[in-house]
Amino acid sequence: MSAVPQFSRALNNKIQDKLWQWVQANYGLHGSWQTLWLNDLPLGRLNAQWQAQIQKDWQGESELRGGLHLRADNWLSLGDALQHMAYNWKQLGTLHGWRDERFDVCHENKILFPLERAAFRPLGLLSKAVHLNGFTFKNGEWQLWIGRRSKHKAVDPNKLDNLVSGGVSCGEDITATMLRESEEEAGLSAHHMQDLTLCNQLHSLRPVSRGLHNEVLYIFDTVLPADIIPKNQDGEVADFELLTVVQVVEAMLSDIMMSDAQLVILDVFDRYGLINSQHALSKWLKSIKTKG
DSSP states (O other): OOSSOOOSSOOOHHHHHHHHHHHHHHSSOOSOOEEEEETTEEEEEEOHHHHHHHHHHOOSEEEESSSEEEEOSSHHHHHHHHHHHHHHHHHHTSSOOOOSOEEEEEETTEEEEEEEGGGHHHHTOOEEEEEEEEEEEETTEEEEEEEEEOTTOSSSTTOEEOSEEEEOOTTOOHHHHHHHHHHHHHOOOTTTTTTOEEEEEEEEEEEETTEEEEEEEEEEEEEOOTTOOOOOSSSSEEEEEEEOHHHHHHHHHTTOBOHHHHHHHHHHHHHTTSSOTTSHHHHHHHHTBOOO
């Protein structure tokens, strides 16, 4: 048995076409979006609803010119003003999913200010998240560990997910986030994942009910021995299943998997040769790779 997952053949063309159709329907900037400029940097995207809400509630300097411009004396002041506005939205019931957790707003890898994570989608700001693919060799083939989200999750309850996934909090290192989330969500320590590898970074961009999901996905792979069974520790995952490629594809085509988890699996399929490199799906996956 190879220590690296290997798959003998690509998915058939019909399945690749269906997965590509799913991507086209779910990803990209569908509809009308305005650029959100913060201190003259183009950092977000707004739909009409949230643009109108900001214009109504923003207390500082603003301007409509090639998008919506918000300004303050410095980044700290701007971040505080956005946090205050978002908190007022929470109090009024306009903004849902408040987590009391902040993400970093960045530009060219420079941290500008922290902001409540629930405000990122309404403002279309770029966030970061980690995703872990867990492979195990069983019954003569490589299989993938898939988690099922708790029914209590605010986003996509009961949907299938990667083995581990989670947002990167302000000031937190990517690998540290991956290790923390692995321990909390799957009971896996660094000892269990000595081959843990950052394999790719994809830019996920898609409209969602709260605005725009604009996120860099940091995708890790690990191979787990057959006797290691993931076990959730924090109540966010209902259970884990070890699925064959055929079963994973069936789940993807049945719309029971989280969108970004499905994107991460598509990346797995592309990297391990299950998607034809000349197919439009493979070319698109390569086009959304990002660095930094």
